[in-house]
Amino acid sequence: MSRINVLVFPCGSEVGLEIARALGLSLHVRLHGASSRDDHGRQLFDRYAELPNIADVEFDERFAELLERWEIDLLFACHDSVMEYLAPRIAQWNVHLVNGDPLTARVARSKQASYELFADESWVPRHFACVDHVPAWPVLLKPDQGQGGQGVTLVRSRAEAELAIAGLSQPLICEYLPGLELTVDCFSDWRGRLLFVGPRSRERVVGGIAMRSRRVCADDAIQEIAARINERLPLRGPWFFQVKQDSAGVWKLLELSCRLSSSSVVHRVAGVNLPLMAVQDFMQRDQLVLEESRVTLVERRLASVAELDYAFESVYLDFDDTLVCDGSANPQAMRFIYRLLAMGKRLILLTRHDGYLSSALARARIAETLFDDIIHLRAGEPKSSVIQGRAIFVDNHFPERLEVARTLGIPVFDVDTLEMLFP
Structure with missing residues (x-):
């Protein structure tokens, strides 16, 4: 059978590098990478191109040219802002964007929009319009469009809150959740079925990325949250959400995203290759999930790659x-x-x-x-x-x-x- 031409963009991100490792040996895939900055993506992808930033006026034209030249069938967006930009435009290029429904991309990019969509659910955290409405301290301040815990600040007084708000774009004021935090990787197929719900811990985090993660069993509450998100949003492919326990041990939603998570390797090594499942799903193949439950913990670390400026035989x-x-x-x-x-x-x-x-x-x-x-x-x-x-x-x-x-x-x-x- 002919291989599916897959483009990963931006391919030098941690998400892009995980997709490259997950699909690099697949018989179904011819892998391509593109980035808007010169990084290690070009070292990992044999077929590589540089593109302007999505905010550049030349991006759409250059992107369309690249899709046509490489005859791309399937596209993975590896950053939330890239997903939000591409989702409403992808139809004109006749390419399938994994989990690229425009409504889903817009809601997932904004915590405020996510909380509003699920406002009737008990697992949405309390959030306040302004500091005047905060009933008790501490509370958590975070940017509406942040990711990976970046820009999140715990404030213990009105004065601290006002100072932190001044440094945030579109700040949200949310209840403080002191308990355990989990990322829950999920997969929905082309029929809308929720095939996989895989919680994992965030035991050591560097730059918003979980470097030590342990697979956790999904309890009924987490299963219910995943099911409700899947019911209300058009999802197809890998996606994830993050939850944290309140003082009573109740899971509350932090954020959700309609792309692959950077640490989903925890599940891949246990037998659940989410990027490859997305390729199979693109071919409209019905799939079963087979997990190797004995693999529980994954440690990640920085890797060094040298570039040799010398042609040799x-x-x-x-x-x-x-x-x-x-x-x-x-x-x-x-x-x-x-x-x-x-x-x-x-x-x-x-x-x-x-x-x-x-x-x-x-x-x-x-x-x-x-x-x-x-x-x-x-x-x-x-x-x-x-x-x-x-x-x-x-x-x-x-x-x-x-x-x-x-x-x-x-x-x-x-x-x-x-x-x-x-x-």
Whole structure:
């Protein structure tokens, strides 16, 4: 079957990077990325383009050209403002925007609009028109169109509230909720059925993004909130909402969004790939959710990716303590090797290994056929003497790297850098 052309925009956001990881190996997808700023999205997407900001007068024309050139079928919007902008315009471009209903996008972008739509529900927090209406302190101040807890301030007096309000755009004054906070990832299909409700904790948050999350069972109250949101808003694809407990332990709505959440990887590793479900849903396939409940906790951290400003054709790798450590294959080196093979590079193994190299490779379960050439050096023979052409050199031993770098002037790398090269 022909692959579906999927565009992720903005692809360098945490949401965009999660979609890339979730769909990168799918047989159904040809993945494309675009961003309005130069970031790491271009390192992860082989098919990548830069676009103006959505506020730029040239955006619509440039965006339409890109959709046509790449023959895009399916679009993931990875920021709430981008979703709100694209949703009422997407029909003119004949592309399916995941969860891109205009009403849903408008309501989800505004906490005030969300609270008004569900004003008759007991799980909507109390909110006040102005400080004069606040019955007791503390209360919470937050921007109407913020996300990820950004701009949220706890104020304990009228004076603190007035000071905080002066620094917020479209501030909301809400009751203070002191209890547990959860993000609830959901999925609604093309028939309007709510297929998945997956709460997760926010145990460590950096920049509004949950870096430590634990899967939590959805109780009846959370199931009811999800069901009511799904009934009142046209939803199709991944979406999420956040809840927090009040002083009595009752769940109250903080906000909702009609896009994928940045930490939905918690469910993907447990068997629920929400971006891939959106692709299947685009094809109008009925789906079942199969969860691997033994996976409960996900820790996230910053990753470093290096960019090499050097065109090369070959890679020369040392054997002992580089490709193999303590008799076993080095996982980072093996990942590096297979990535280079996918890039079409020549691999040459260099070694002064004392013993039968074939036996050592076999014990480490490394196939000799991985390499275009294997060069066994004599004692004292410099490695620079056998390296040819535009190449890079990997060796754990500093004197070897120094000799090659000074003699040939090519890039040299230690084993600890491999995880940062060619992700």
